[in-house]
Amino acid sequence: xxxxxxxxxxxxxxxxxxxxxxxxxxxxxxxxxxxxxxxxxxxxxxxxxxxxxxxxxxxxxxxxxxxxxxxxxxxxxxxxxxxxxxxxxxxxxxxxxxxxxxxxxxxxxxxxxxxxxxxxxxxxxxxxxxxxxxxxxxxxxxxxxxxxxxxxxxxxxxxxxxxxxxxxxxxxxxxxxxxxxxxxxxxxxxxxxxxxxxxxxxxxxxxxxxxxxxxxxxxxxxx
Amino acid sequence: xxxxxxxxxxxxxxxxxxxxxxxxxxxxxxxxxxxxxxxxxxxxxxxxxxxxxxxxxxxxxxxxxxxxxxxxxxxxxxxxxxxxxxxxxxxxxxxxxxxxxxxxxxxxxxxxxxxxxxxxxxxxxxxxxxxxxxxxxxxxxxxxxxxxxxxxxxxxxxxxxxxxxxxxxxxxxxxxxxxxxxxxxxxxxxxxxxxxxxxxxxxxxxxxxxxxxxxxxxxxxxxxxxxxxxxxxxxxxxxxxxx
Numbered sequence: 199x200x201x202x203x204x205x206x207x208x209x210x211x212x213x214x215x216x217x218x219x220x221x222x223x224x225x226x227x228x229x230x231x232x233x234x235x236x237x238x239x240x241x242x243x244x245x246x247x248x249x250x251x252x253x254x255x256x257x258x259x260x261x262x263x264x265x266x267x268x269x270x271x272x273x274x275x276x277x278x279x280x281x282x283x284x285x286x287x288x289x290x291x292x293x294x295x296x297x298x299x300x301x302x303x304x305x306x307x308x309x310x311x312x313x314x315x316x317x318x319x320x321x322x323x324x325x326x327x328x329x330x331x332x333x334x335x336x337x338x339x340x341x342x343x344x345x346x347x348x349x350x351x352x353x354x355x356x357x358x359x360x361x362x363x364x365x366x367x368x369x370x371x372x373x374x375x376x377x378x379x380x381x382x383x384x385x386x387x388x389x390x391x392x393x394x395x396x397x398x399x400x401x402x403x404x405x406x407x408x409x410x411x412x413x414x415x416x417x418x419x420x421x
Numbered sequence: 422x423x424x425x426x427x428x429x430x431x432x433x434x435x436x437x438x439x440x441x442x443x444x445x446x447x448x449x450x451x452x453x454x455x456x457x458x459x460x461x462x463x464x465x466x467x468x469x470x471x472x473x474x475x476x477x478x479x480x481x482x483x484x485x486x487x488x489x490x491x492x493x494x495x496x497x498x499x500x501x502x503x504x505x506x507x508x509x510x511x512x513x514x515x516x517x518x519x520x521x522x523x524x525x526x527x528x529x530x531x532x533x534x535x536x537x538x539x540x541x542x543x544x545x546x547x548x549x550x551x552x553x554x555x556x557x558x559x560x561x562x563x564x565x566x567x568x569x570x571x572x573x574x575x576x577x578x579x580x581x582x583x584x585x586x587x588x589x590x591x592x593x594x595x596x597x598x599x600x601x602x603x604x605x606x607x608x609x610x611x612x613x614x615x616x617x618x619x620x621x622x623x624x625x626x627x628x629x630x631x632x633x634x635x636x637x638x639x640x641x642x643x644x645x646x647x648x649x650x651x652x653x654x655x656x657x658x659x660x661x662x663x664x
Contacts, residue, residue, distance in 0.1 A: 203663060207620065209630040210660050287626070288633055295590040302589040305515050307494030311586045311635045381634040383653030388639075391649065 216284040217378045219277050224371040226274060228405065235408050237415045241344035248342045264339035271336030275329070282325055289318055317373045320366035327363040348419035357413060364409040372402040426453040428462065428504055431513040432474070436524045446513075447471075453504055459512065460488055460500035463526075475525035483643065486576030489583075490526045491515040496580045498643045517583040530579035534598070541595060541622050543602045548613040558611075565610060572605040572651070574644050581648065584637030593627045597638030597648045600629060604651045607658065616662050624659045632656070 205211075233251065237244040252262030290296045303311060334356065335342065341350065351357050376398040385391040428451045435444040449466050460481055467474045479485040481500045488499040493513050504512065520528035537543070581597035588594045595603075603623055606612045623629050629652060638648040 207663055209625045210663050213630040290590050298589040299586055302518050302586050305491050305518050308637045311637055314635050377634050
């Protein structure tokens with residue numbers, strides 16, 4: 199079977215890679231939050247998850263390899279970079295475009311356009327906050343655990359990054375997946391679209407709740 | 422029930438031909454009559470209160486697509502909008518954004534549609550063996566004819582273009598009407614153009630890959646055309662040309 203790829207069709211590649219990188223990032227995000235939320239089951243549970251993610255079961259002393267986490271952080275940074283470079287082309291960059299958008303939204307009442315504007319705004323906030331998170335984790339992977347993370351989040355004040363990051367990223371990801379589904383035709387009719395939209399809202403609320411609960415659950419471990 | 426109610430119209434007024442005219446909103450009052458549409462109300466206002474009021478209409482039955490305007494924040498056809506729809510009797514009318522303003526509520530959608538048709542070559546390109554007018558045309562399968570007819574229902578009112586924030590930000594974007602018409606010829610078995618040919622026309626940021634799926638077109642189209650599904654279909658079709 200010979201598959202010949204047309205490299206020169208840049209627009210198609212860009213659109214595909216925006217959708218694809220977005221979906222992978224969203225799946226990672228939700229998996230990541232579920233793993234972190236192990237703190238809700240107590241320090242031991244989170245410890246076990248953190249060590250397992252460092253592949254402790256492969257090392258003889260059971261300590262694992264914290265650099266695995268650094269590799270994941272680098273990989274996510276690369277994916278996010280691809281996503282940003284492509285997505286930035288869709289954002290209104292010039293003043294003229296911003297005014298056109300503003301004027302249109304003033305005259306025309308359309309909720310999915312407002313939803314997109316939130317996605318764009320949260321995207322820019324994530325662009326600012328995500329590098330901080332990736333740097334903190336990637337440069338000190340061995341500190342991940344009930345005590346280490348609690349120290350970082352509450353004693354060093356990193357919750358000021360994590361809380362806004364949590365809120366924006368959970369909005370952005372759910373809206374994004376909703377849009378990708380509609381974009382490529384997953385919703386056959388308007389009923390399934392409104393169902394998808396409801397699911398999107400529920401997913402956002404559920405993950406923000408779990409995220410905030412997890413952040414609070416670190417509090418007792420901060421000494 | 423709605424008879425005799427007082428309606429208040431806030432209407433955008435501006436005549437670009439008048440040297441010193443400035444855009445403004447003007448209030449009008451009108452007594453509602455049974456079955457009144459915004460189109461009927463506008464005609465009454467022009468007849469009885471202000472003969473200079475400019476707006477377009479031809480068919481008054483939702484077929485010509487001339488009377489599209491923004492009514493209380495939703496772009497739609499004035500002739501298909503009952504005034505009874507608005508419980509508080511307040512109706513704000515704006516011209517469709519994104520088109521050249523002729524005056525007041527009248528915009529030049531025709532100029533845009535013609536340029537679009539020329540740019541996207543929105544006419545049937547017959548197959549090489551099909552150019553003789555003496556040859557009998559092959560019958561079309563009824564299912565195919567029905568599919569084409571569904572897309573042919575577009576009246577070029579311009580609502581999808583105005584409702585699309587992407588189009589407002591990117592002037593050269595073809596909008597839902599352009600993609601709908603491309604899809605119509607893509608589905609037509611008589612058309613000689615291949616997916617590859619269509620990629621050259623809409624396989625870019627001004628075409629299907631520039632669409633951000635805001636779905637203003639889908640949510641406002643007065644003819645309820647399936648823009649969401651159609652654009653997704655084209656996107657998949659164009660992406661499939663990659664392999």
